[in-house]
Amino acid sequence: MTTALHLHQTPPPQPSNAISTTYQTHHRAATQPPTTGTRIALFYTGPADRCDNYAICGVNSNCDVNNSPTCECLQGFIPKSLEKWNSQNWTDGCVRKVNLDCGNSDGFLKYQGMKLPDTSISWFDRSMNLEECENICLRNSSCSTYANLDVRDGGSGCLLWFNNIVDVRELTSGGQDFYIRVAASELGADTLFSSAFLILAFPLKHTSHNKGLNKMQEFLLGTLTNDQDIAVKRLCNNSGQGPKEFINEVVLIANLQHRNLVKLLGCCIQDDERILIYELMTNRIEARKSLLNWAQRFQIICGIARGLLYLHEDSRLRIIHRDLKTSNILLDESMNPKISDFGLARTFGGDEVEGQTKRVVGTYGYISPEYAARGNFSVKSDVFSFGVIVLETVYGKKNREYFDDNGHDLLGHAWRLV
Structure with a gap:
């Protein structure tokens, strides 16, 4: 010192x-x-701590001494060099996952309680308010971040940053708010609305209610004025899915594009209200298993496999679903399967192949033994769950509803036949 x-x-x-x-x-x-x-x-x-070292995490990243590792990319960014990043060499920083549109379709993510970025490449105006600051940033293709120049009396003035930002850290107390520019897809493809706007944006011609399993969630089925059928999933307070899991589901689904993954149309986060708006799938595999012919069952199994392969191998980040089960497989009118409910999903980057948690989540009967016993999860965990779904689709019965003459459930019965 x-x-x-x-x-x-x-x-x-x-x-x-x-x-x-x-x-x-x-x-x-x-x-x-x-x-x-x-x-x-x-x-x-x-430096009072590691994060006090200038630009220790590189550009477009956040330093938090309470996290391990200390550095993380800002939302909407990924490590420029994953190999260096995983070895805790963060000097190359982070780059955007999705390039900006350089138009009004871009949006901003709010960071609170932060040390503001280095102002070497910045501009300010004392007379503007925050809304004017956002608008002027959107009109400048190089503008990446904005904030109030003065935080006193509710905030005033405009401070803009251009291109990459550097030397950002999360503070344990105090700090300021800033807004970082991201592509629309990083916001959920323009799907984040207030409750009031939700009613205006999605006027319903027809609705009906259906409580989800264990009353954990409520489904509002409806038809928009453009004749598109939708399913509105409203999470109840006792659903077990908190704000973190909800936002995780929104961000993941918004950035995944595959014919065997459910399509997200909109969402709402306001106070305790958490709502997701999906394209309507008219069938559930668990409700139709006994009515399906062999060609349809084979088509469903292949479709689930394609969706799972995309999550594990072909998407930008490797995604482990962690709650794959028949009730999360939805069917459209042509019996094409779509994987849904990504609230418990985890992402892996680069060469990561396995994770561990002390909080085991998922549905017993579908989760793998090593995950249930030790909290270890990987792509193999999803493959195990997929295997249970295949058995249930073939047999037309749920794993825990089937018992053979020896008292074995469906998995135990299949094991004896191998």
């Missing part, structure tokens, strides 16, 4: 809107000789 003198002076008026960084201010204070009227105070420089 080093000691220095800090000179508190009113800086001379700047001829332009350039902003001096904290480092530049300290350097100037240490080199300029004291003048009449200058008040001298003792202060200490030097």
